[in-house]
Amino acid sequence: MIPRLRRVRALILHRTSIREKDRIVDVFSLEEGRLRLLAAGVRRFPSRRAGHLEPLMESEIVVSASPRGDSIRDSRVLRAFPRVREHLDRLRVAYYVLRLLREGTPERLPDARLYDALLALLRALDRPEAKVTLLFALSADLQLLRHLGVLPDTGTCAHCRQRLRAGEFGFDSRASGFFCRECAPSLEPAPQLTNTVKLLRVLTRNPVPPPRLRVPAEAVSTLAALVRRLLRPVHAQVG
Ligand SMILES: [Zn+2]
Numbered sequence: 001m002i003p004r005l006r007r008v009r010a011l012i013l014h015r016t017s018i019r020e021k022d023r024i025v026d027v028f029s030l031e032e033g034r035l036r037l038l039a040a041g042v043r044r045f046p047s048r049r050a051g052h053l054e055p056l057m058e059s060e061i062v063v064s065a066s067p068r069g070d071s072i073r074d075s076r077v078l079r080a081f082p083r084v085r086e087h088l089d090r091l092r093v094a095y096y097v098l099r100l101l102r103e104g105t106p107e108r109l110p111d112a113r114l115y116d117a118l119l120a121l122l123r124a125l126d127r128p129e130a131k132v133t134l135l136f137a138l139s140a141d142l143q144l145l146r147h148l149g150v151l152p153d154t155g156t157c158a159h160c161r162q163r164l165r166a167g168e169f170g171f172d173s174r175a176s177g178f179f180c181r182e183c184a185p186s187l188e189p190a191p192q193l194t195n196t197v198k199l200l201r202v203l204t205r206n207p208v209p210p211p212r213l214r215v216p217a218e219a220v221s222t223l224a225a226l227v228r229r230l231l232r233p234v235h236a237q238v239g
Pocket residue numbers: 157158159160161162179180181182183
């Protein structure tokens with residue numbers, strides 16, 4: 001039987017050794033989404049191939065399909081993110097991104113927009129002048145929520161479907177959405193929520209936080225709390 005070969009571009013997420021020389025490599029690929037791949041005999045070729053399959057590499061991988069599953073036939077590094085590896089604060093964010101992809105994305109659900117967004121984030125972290133802020137991890141969270149189809153709609157009220165106006169947002173965690181003032185007569189005007197919604201929109205549109213973006217700290221912490229709540233089912237599923 002001739003194995004079916006295909007070529008994918010992928011971020012290496014995680015690697016586990018099985019048996020003496022084999023490894024299981026988790027990747028998130030542009031073409032096919034998250035995949036578990038067998039890398040047979042990797043340790044025999046440390047210089048030629050093993051390095052291409054380290055976490056936090058973007059590699060081109062030739063995948064060979066067999067009844068036992070997909071395995072790696074060949075690979076080459078596209079990006080190694082050297083400056084991310086030199087700085088602990090950058091590395092921490094990068095590993096968070098890899099963990100989100102590994103734990104949060106369903107297997108074989110391709111999403112080019114998610115791939116491009118998170119790759120752009122990692123490339124921004126690799127720039128010489130990169131300044132790590134909370135917004136990087138928050139942006140990655142939002143991209144994942146969009147991928148899973150649970151990013152709250154900031155344009156319309158989750159209850160009455162009317163257009164939402166600035167200064168009149170509330171957030172309903174049960175509906176996982178924003179609601180308008182009319183739907184919550186007791187709702188206090190919440191200016192910090194207006195900034196939170198603005199921040200959510202900016203980061204959804206620009207995965208790499210604009211360097212000159214000025215955001216009140218309150219908006220960041222409110223959005224972070226909201227995102228944590230929305231991500232809880234994702235992490236619970238994994239755990
Ligand atoms: Zn409403």
